[in-house]
Structure formats: structure tokens, C-alpha cells
Amino acid sequence: MGRIPCCEKDNVKRGQWTPEEDNKLSSYIAQHGTRNWRLIPKNAGLCLQRCGKSCRLRWTNYLRPDLKHGQFSDAEEQTIVKLHSVVGNRWSLIAAQLPGRTDNDVKNHWNTKLKKKLSGMGIDPVTHKPFSHLMAEIATTLAPPQVAHLAEAALGCFKDEMLHLLTKKRIDFQLQQSNPGQGNNTTVPYSKQDEKDDTVEKIKLNLSRAIQEPDMLPLNKPWESTSTRATSANFEGGCGVFPTSVTGYHHYGPSSFANEGGGSGSPWSQSMCTGSTCTAGEQVRSHEKLKDENGEEFQGGKEIKNATSIFNTDCVLWDIPSDDLINPIYREAFNNKE
DNA sequence: AAAGCGGACAACCGCGCGCCG
DNA sequence: ACGGCGCGCGGTTGTCCGCTT
Incomplete structure (x- = not known):
């Protein structure tokens, strides 16, 4: 029935x-x-x-007359990403912080653009962690022979995105080297196939190194966004041409978004997944009920009585300026935290 | 010029929850 | 306590449109 x-x-x-x-x-x-x-x-x-x-x-x-119909601003996008790292797919909750935007707007924008942007930066849009950190965490649960297989598998999964980024970065670098001060040279110094093979081997090598060294794993520690310690340090040290972008948006953060129209003044920052120390498990699930300080359950933006509990975890994004929080409940939670 | 393709956005669907009789 | 109703939410699908081949 x-x-x-x-x-x-x-x-x-x-x-x-x-x-x-x-x-x-x-x-x-x-x-x-x-x-x-x-x-x-x-x-x-x-x-x-x-x-x-x-x-x-x-x-x-x-x-509705109060709706905005134009494109999302960089600030709006940043807010979406930050809130998504805290509350997950709670679109109505996120939309409540963006005046004139609906949950449908936010959801569509996330699915069509933001997810791809983050992936392109090497960040998992679900956990808001760099892919390399996720792989490193998985690697801690595996025996050494399996780790090598993980590296292979991961390479298979992310190969296209990695190659895209690496190829672009390398060509830019070579253009700069060969024509300092000029940006319009269209010749590529060597064949794409050579470059691809070369890059793939280096990715394999460094990925294997990164996930096999236990001392660089962020075990039981909040993931630190601004210090791309751990894997990125290893990548940088292990191979000169391997960009840290794969391990952390640290170098690719603002510029990669600028390449997509963000511009140099973009509020997108290297802390795009900043402070999101969330693990997938810590993140608020979309269908979970939330509880306030008194243990009362609430769900959805309208029903929220006190959102402090959302932010009162390790996965807090306190670099959101409190003035940017439209919903007074969120603002209050923010101020209390400070 | 036209077909194919993919992105963006609008709309629909089904479920869960709160309210009320 | 229970069931029906209305609404909100998140996921999914449909459609339009511009770009590429």
C-alpha cells in the first residue's frame, strides 16, 4: 500500500x-x-x-519576489562549501544562510559546479579532505602488500584529474621558463605521450611513498588545512615536479579557481576545506536528527532552535566571519564559540 | 547545417515529520 | 494512541540551450 x-x-x-x-x-x-x-x-x-x-x-x-536569479558570487560559493563541510547535504540549512537563494538553487549549484571544482582541486567533496589524506587514512588499515594495490587503484580513480592538473601546471611552468614575460607561446616542448608516461610513473612512486610512511599520517589528529604537512611534504620532497595540489589545494587553491573565473581577488582561499576536521563519520548526516544542548531533536532550517550543536564539534569552520551568518541563530552560535 | 553532447536549471517524486482531529 | 493531511526536504529526472564536431 x-x-x-x-x-x-x-x-x-x-x-x-x-x-x-x-x-x-x-x-x-x-x-x-x-x-x-x-x-x-x-x-x-x-x-x-x-x-x-x-x-x-x-x-x-x-x-518568490525576494529570490536572486543571477549567478552565485564567490562569497556565496565559499559559504556553501564551508557550510557543506559542516552540515553535509542539508541544503535548506545552507540556503538559509544565503539570502535570496533556495535549497534547490544551492543543491543544483553544488551538483553542477562546486563538486567539480573541489574534485579538480584534489578535494573530496563529500568529506572535504584532500583525496591523498583519505587514501592515507585507508592505507593505515591495510597490510603493506595491499598498500601498493591501493596506490594503483587510487591512481586509476584519479588519473584523469591528476593528469589534467599536472599537464596544465607543467606547461605553464615550461612556458614561463622558455618565455619569461610572455604568456602566449603555444608550442609544447615534448610529446604528450612522453609527458603522460613520465607523470604517471612519478605519481605512482610518490603516492606509494606517501601512504607507506606512517609518521606522516594524521592519525587521530584534526586535519590541518593550512599546513599541508604529511603527504604534501613528502610529495614535495620526493619528487620535484609533483605539485602539492594533489595533496592539498595549498598551491592550487585560489589560482585554480581563478582559472575558472574567480579572479585574483577571489575569496576562495587555501582554506576552502579549512578547519574542516570532519571525518565522514563526524559529519552530520543528511537524515540524522540533530540535537540541541538540551537534547531536543531538531531537523531542517525552520525547526532549528539552537544550532550550537552543529558547530560545537571539532569540525567547526570558525573562519566564517560571524557577520556573514545571516541566520541569527548561527551568528549567536558563532559568537558563543569565540 | 545538423546531429551529438554536456551543462545548467527547473520540476517532479517519495519520504519523513509535525499538527490536528 | 492513532491515522490522515499538509508541508518541507533531499534525491532524481526532464528539458532547454549552447557548444562542439
Whole structure:
């Protein structure tokens, strides 16, 4: 036995909304407000062949007059990433901190752009840790022979992204070397295949080294974003051409985003996953209930009574300026922490 | 010029929760 | 205490549109 459908699907229109429908809905809501969505399309004079749920979505995600429809600013993107590292896929919670943005906006922007940006920087968009740290953590649970297999497997997974970054970095570097002061030389000094093979071997070598040296593993310690100690140090020392970007966005952080339109003044910083000492386990799961200081459960932005508990963990992103927190509850939590 | 492809965004779906009778 | 209803949320799908081949 399934759930009763919210409306008779045969009698309702689906798909894109027309301007006429938008007008009808907007003018009705302007007059009567948004109480009882199910009744809205049925009400006399409206003649909207839409289900109430569809009306609600159309209004909240598109027609509401306080919505922003333009592109996300760098500051907004940064806020999304930081909050996502704390609360995970709680889109409504994140959207509550971005005036004029809906959870759908934030979700879409995350899925289409931000996830890729982070991955391109070598950061796992789920845990907000560098991929290398994740591999290092996994490696601690493996016996030495398995570690080598891990290195191979990891290389397989991230090869394309690594090669993309490495190739770009190397070409840029070579252009700088051969033409200091000029940026438009299009010749590539040696064949792509040679470069690829060479790079792959170096990645293998350094990845194996990185995950086999236990003293560089961040065991039971908060992951430190600004010091790309651990694996990055090893990469730098082990091979001169291996950029730290793979281990930590430390060098790729602002510039890589700038390459995608962020610009030199971009608020994107090397602390993009800053202070997110979250492990996957520590991160608030999307379907978990949260509890406030009194042990009362809450869920979703609207129901939050006290968000302190969200931030009152090791996975706190206290480099979010408190003024940037629109929701007063968050701001209060922030100030209390200070 | 047209087909194919991928990105961006809008819309839908199903589930869980709170409220109320 | 229980069940129905309405709503919000997060995941998924559909559609449009611009770019590439």
C-alpha cells in the first residue's frame, strides 16, 4: 500500500510553467497568501491545472519576489562549501544562510559546479579532505602488500584529474621558463605521450611513498588545512615536479579557481576545506536528527532552535566571519564559540 | 547545417515529520 | 494512541540551450 498521491495525476498539468500560469499563481498568492497549497489551484478564478505541490515548488523556487536569479558570487560559493563541510547535504540549512537563494538553487549549484571544482582541486567533496589524506587514512588499515594495490587503484580513480592538473601546471611552468614575460607561446616542448608516461610513473612512486610512511599520517589528529604537512611534504620532497595540489589545494587553491573565473581577488582561499576536521563519520548526516544542548531533536532550517550543536564539534569552520551568518541563530552560535 | 553532447536549471517524486482531529 | 493531511526536504529526472564536431 503506497502513499496517497497528493493529487489526481490525470487532471493536472506537468512540466514547464507558462507565464500565464505564473501570473495566476503570483496574483493569487499576493492576495491570499500561501496557506494550504492543495487548495490554491482549486480555488475559484484561478483555473490552474496544477497540483498544490507543484504550485508550492514554483513559488518557493522561482516566483518568490525576494529570490536572486543571477549567478552565485564567490562569497556565496565559499559559504556553501564551508557550510557543506559542516552540515553535509542539508541544503535548506545552507540556503538559509544565503539570502535570496533556495535549497534547490544551492543543491543544483553544488551538483553542477562546486563538486567539480573541489574534485579538480584534489578535494573530496563529500568529506572535504584532500583525496591523498583519505587514501592515507585507508592505507593505515591495510597490510603493506595491499598498500601498493591501493596506490594503483587510487591512481586509476584519479588519473584523469591528476593528469589534467599536472599537464596544465607543467606547461605553464615550461612556458614561463622558455618565455619569461610572455604568456602566449603555444608550442609544447615534448610529446604528450612522453609527458603522460613520465607523470604517471612519478605519481605512482610518490603516492606509494606517501601512504607507506606512517609518521606522516594524521592519525587521530584534526586535519590541518593550512599546513599541508604529511603527504604534501613528502610529495614535495620526493619528487620535484609533483605539485602539492594533489595533496592539498595549498598551491592550487585560489589560482585554480581563478582559472575558472574567480579572479585574483577571489575569496576562495587555501582554506576552502579549512578547519574542516570532519571525518565522514563526524559529519552530520543528511537524515540524522540533530540535537540541541538540551537534547531536543531538531531537523531542517525552520525547526532549528539552537544550532550550537552543529558547530560545537571539532569540525567547526570558525573562519566564517560571524557577520556573514545571516541566520541569527548561527551568528549567536558563532559568537558563543569565540 | 545538423546531429551529438554536456551543462545548467527547473520540476517532479517519495519520504519523513509535525499538527490536528 | 492513532491515522490522515499538509508541508518541507533531499534525491532524481526532464528539458532547454549552447557548444562542439
